[in-house]
Amino acid sequence: MRICVFLSAADLDDRYTRPARDFAKLIGKGGHSLVWGGSDTGLMKVVADGVQEAGGKLTGVSVGFLAHKARPGADEMVIAADLAERKRLLLEKSDAVVIMVGGTGTLDEATEILELKKHGHTDKPVVLLNTAGFYDGLKEQFRRMEAEGFLPRPLSELVFFAEEPAAALTYLEADPSAR
Template identity: 80%
Template sequence: MNICVFMSAADLDERYTVPAREFATLIGRGGHTLVWGGSESGLMKVVADGVQEAGGRLVGVSVEFLHTKARENADEMLITADLAERKAQLLLRSDAIVIMVGGTGTLDEATEILELKKHGLHSKPVVLLNAAGFYDGLKLQFQRMDAEGFLPLPLSDLVFFAEDGAEAMAYLEENA
């Protein structure tokens, strides 16, 4: 399975790196491929290292203005012209999407992927990996959107909230 992971390129503490590394190991041991933003920085590096060390493949999709931060030993690396093309390529090259902790870029990627799914433009499973309760607030917001009729399909059909990597991988293997 080609698993796209959206996540931060920032250096983060163990609350976030340990669960990310555990999930990365599951990707690699399962013989899966990581499809990611291609960066050799922060959480992106932690996950890529974990996947590679566990025997998985790496497919990076970087963007021109960040190409100097792209991982050199990825199995494949594509450099896109802009962020919109990058997101499109990440979705195109994946069978499933996992959203880890991140800032505004990760949130932008997450909402676009969910919007596309909401409108039936893809049917890939989407998981929010809620490490250390990072997405508790977003989960509440989505539950409110669902309860008040803002979503045209049930929240459970749109996104799965996983508390750890094992739960995320189990969901993906059942739904991809």
């Protein structure tokens, strides 16, 4: 399975890097491939290192203004013209999506895939990996959107919330649309 991971390129505390490294190893050991933003910095580097060390393949999709941060030695590296093309390519090259900790770019990517899924433009499974409770507030906001009628589909059809890396991968491996 080709797993797209949306996440930060920032250098982060161990409470975020440890679970990211654990998830990366699960991807590689499971015979899966990583599709990610292509950066060789911060949490993106941690995940790419872990997948590669565990025998997984790497497909990066960077963007022109970040190409200088692209990871050398990826199995495939594509340089997109802009952020919109980057998101489109990330989704095209993947079978499933995992949203890990990140900033505004990660949130933008997350909401775009959920909007596409909400309208039936993709059936890829989406997991929000809520490391150290990072997305507790967002999870609550999504629940409020559902309860107050802002979502035309049940939240459970749009995204699976996982608290630990193993639960995220178990969910993806059990979803037939991820293959």
